[in-house]
Amino acid sequence: MSDLVTRAQIVLLARTLHVPAERLAHFEKLGAARLHELQQRIARRIFDEHATTFRRLAMLVPVIPLSISLPLVQRVVPPTMAGRAAGAVGVQHPKKAAEALGMLDVSYAADCVPYVDPRTVGALADVAPPGPVVAITNELLRRGDYVTAGPFLAYATPALIRAVEAGVHDDEGMIRSAAYAYSGANISAIIRHMLHGPAQRIPRLTAAVLSGSAELRSTALSVYARCDEDVIAALGDVTFDVGSPEQNADFVRVAVEAGAVRELLTFTGHLGPSALDTLAANPVTGDHAVMSALVAEVAERPEPATLRGLVNLLERTDAETTRRWGRRLFESDDPVLAELPAIVTEARLWPALLRILAEIDAETQTRLGEVWAKLPAAERDMLERRVRELRLDTRLATLTVTMNIYG
Template sequence: MSAAEIVKPDRVEMILLARTLCVPVERLAYLADLPDEELRAFRKQVSKALFDANSHGIARLARVSGIVPVAVMANVAQRSRSALFVASFARVLDLSKAVGVAQRLRPPLLAEVAAELDPAEVRTIVGALPPALIVNVAVELQARADWMTLANMVGHLPWETVARALAELGDVALVQTSNLVGDAALRNLLVELTPVERIAGLVAAVAEHNLWTEAAAAIGHLPEDKLLAATKAAAALGPSEHASFAALIANARNEQES
């Protein structure tokens, strides 16, 4: 099994587990037949074990957080340069203090911290940050090609903020992120948020970078106006691209009918 076969919307848990274990997703190919529920339960067990291993020092910091100014805690977090430490620290702080620390972190470190947070933590901590800062984090994640964390943000942040972030992302980032949004309903909302004016650029990016597989789920749910724009864009690129696009549409319709 190749990495390309693993990195699909229904294999998001594989990617999250690989990230938790700090190993390439290819090394977990032998787990690919396990149900998502089992992978998710195992990932949470691993996360808890990693947290418990460092819980003593973090608990000591949490006990003094009530008397230490947020600016000082943020300075300690920034100087640590450890996203895992900062994420673990954020988990034991009151939400207001966690947000206060996060607001003072530079976007590169904050992007790394976001990658260490579970989806629910993204919603509560990252979701409470100013929208402009969230957009900066999304741009930083794009520069790192961290599509998994971007997908988590899309699925767990207010849609007004998501729309602002999407406007700053390139076409490749939008395709890759949409591919990893595991919930079909959320993926459809992402398609709805994409202006029809961007469709031609997205199709060109898919063709240039051979992202037909990654784009399949989104293409299969395009509304009529965007489907027409995509079809015209694919035809304009050449016979090969048009054929690839037509094949995706046919496959998507067959899956919807089956």
């Protein structure tokens, strides 16, 4: 997970504890996964403390008609208490809770939502009427309360997704809310539906992102990078089709300036051929600051997702760019170069990496050959076999000969 996702989890934890997010900034070192687990555990503890009391209140639901109880509740019960009680009512009387949802004042309901136990939302998702859900969602987004809206995306059913797609028109709000949804699988399911849904919402949403603020673009990238591979590829096709060359260049520069290089490379690594070619031909690949940041990210802490993004991009840039930044990558410290073959194998990048290396000077190949000569014999044999299969024997002769001399 990225720093952007970690910051989102800090905000959610602060909301749960009712403290300013700044007071929890030192928890960022825990990382997004541990922060998410901590927030979930604290939330469960808070809701479970009052579970018995709220279950007793739920026993009154069949006795008092909603037409009598709801107006009274909205006048005298604070949203904090009503939201927490709603969970127990929803679990024991889901149909009544769904009926009540349509009778509540939208503003009051939106006030209550931050205090509803998310675990009970799943029990109501299948019976909740889409109309009130859309109205409450629109109210939350109007308020800019993305922290509340985001986590509930995990419980969106296909019917609710269709209703939100058609009835919620705040594209920026939807992106900002998704940033607070932890699960990439849930985000992927929603975006995948919108990609293939009749409303064709994604091109409009993408246009809003590309024309929006720098913060919105980096937020969108944090959402995109957590999606499944097929969803990233589809989003990439739309992004580079909808965006002008200037907008696409700005999208990349903003990611670098926001420190979201890891997300950018993950996104790039799953782009389809057309989107990759469009990006590689963009003048932004001639921006020294941008390319230096991309290579530095991989050279300092290589991993399959980021290496794939850099290699796929460099393979498609012009020859001079490939040589320049490919050489910079292979100037990494010896320990990084030594672990590179295993990462390349895991990412299935040998053909592309070897084609890039074939563009590099003999001096760089010699140094790399000396490092890779320490690989097990079976791995060296595999590498040489790949070189032959790609018919790069001559262009990579310095590499293979050096490995054999020092191996």
